Amino acid sequence: MEKHEELLVKKIQAGDEEALAELLHIHYAFLYRYVLKMTMDAVVAEEIVQDTMLKAYLHMKQFNGKGRFTTWLMTIATRTYVDSLRKKKRDSWLFRKAADEHNKLLKWQIESKNEEFDEVMEVIQKLDAIYRIPLLLKHYYGFSYLEIGQMMMIKEGTVKSRVHKSLNMVRKEINKYEG
Amino acid sequence: MKDEIDKKVLEAFRKIDETIDVSAPSPQTISLLIKEKHEVHIKSVKRELCLFLLIAVVIISLLLLLLTNAPLIYGFIQVVGIIGVTFYGLYKARKRNREDLYI
Numbered sequence: 526m527e528k529h530e531e532l533l534v535k536k537i538q539a540g541d542e543e544a545l546a547e548l549l550h551i552h553y554a555f556l557y558r559y560v561l562k563m564t565m566d567a568v569v570a571e572e573i574v575q576d577t578m579l580k581a582y583l584h585m586k587q588f589n590g591k592g593r594f595t596t597w598l599m600t601i602a603t604r605t606y607v608d609s610l611r612k613k614k615r616d617s618w619l620f621r622k623a624a625d626e627h628n629k630l631l632k633w634q635i636e637s638k639n640e641e642f643d644e645v646m647e648v649i650q651k652l653d654a655i656y657r658i659p660l661l662l663k664h665y666y667g668f669s670y671l672e673i674g675q676m677m678m679i680k681e682g683t684v685k686s687r688v689h690k691s692l693n694m695v696r697k698e699i700n701k702y703e704g
Numbered sequence: 705m706k707d708e709i710d711k712k713v714l715e716a717f718r719k720i721d722e723t724i725d726v727s728a729p730s731p732q733t734i735s736l737l738i739k740e741k742h743e744v745h746i747k748s749v750k751r752e753l754c755l756f757l758l759i760a761v762v763i764i765s766l767l768l769l770l771l772t773n774a775p776l777i778y779g780f781i782q783v784v785g786i787i788g789v790t791f792y793g794l795y796k797a798r799k800r801n802r803e804d805l806y807i
Contacts, residue, residue, distance in 0.1 A: 542735065542738075543731065543735070546731040546732070546734045546735040546738070547731045549731070549734050550728050550729065550730060550731045550734055551728075553726070553728035553729065553734070554726040554728050557726045558720070558721050558724065558726060561720060561724060562717050562720055562721070575737060575741060576741070578734060578737065578738055578741075579738055579741040579742060579745060582738045582742065583742075583745075634723070634724060635719070635720070635723050635724070638723045640719060640723045643716070645712045645713065645715070645716040646716045646719070646720070649713065649716055649717075660713065661717065664710060664713055664714060665713075665714060665717045665718075692709055692710070692713075695709055695712075695713060696709045699709070699712065
């Protein structure tokens with residue numbers, strides 16, 4: 526961690542709100558991109574990022590500074606998103622309708638930059654979040670199964686099983702596309 | 705085959721990172737945003753607390769009412785029991801009398 530960030534972390538542990546705002550500003554883009562890949566939904570990503578920043582503010586004194594600040598933020602964001610999914614399951618038909626609309630927004634955002642929203646992205650977007658999140662954390666961010674388990678508050682064995690299953694599901698769907 | 709899928713998945717995530725532009729709000733904006741969300745959060749917590757206290761008061765009131773009126777409820781059960789047994793006894797007696805008449 527850079528010296529400036531180390532200083533900000535010490536201030537945060539002492540309850541300095543301005544230091545927290547500055548550190549969140551520095552890592553905002555990283556946090557947003559992580560949440561966007563985790564949710565594959567641009568609208569939900571905005572909500573989760575804001576809720577994450579609020580929770581970081583409420584619990585800033587609990588950040589012990591041992592791990593990276595970005596890992597701490599990712600943990601908060603992951604748990605916030607998983608909790609929101611549990612609440613939304615109660616209104617599942619409404620949630621599915623809204624999710625369908627939001628999915629189109631991410632596709633539009635990527636295609637407007639002259640990039641293709643290919644079948645792999647579509648498959649990842651359709652994956653259940655409980656499979657997509659471990660896949661993202663393991664294969665893209667390089668976290669260990671143990672670390673992912675701690676972030677998602679599930680057993681290491683469950684993480685391994687979900688990563689394995691998610692790859693199988695992606696493979697199966699891509700094979701369907703390729704005929 | 706497994707590596708191929710891994711590569712495709714990594715490529716998909718990498719494309720999202722590279723394509724989506726993110727402009728970070730200023731620290732002052734972030735502070736304001738957090739303060740607003742915090743106020744909403746406090747209101748929500750207060751609302752939930754009031755609702756919890758209201759339900760608790762209703763349940764406790766009902767329980768107290770039940771306990772303080774226990775003698776009345778006991779007396780009611782006694783009266784219903786006495787009337788019930790009396791009518792049952794009369795019904796049984798009338799039935800026996802009818803049987804006796806047919807012998």
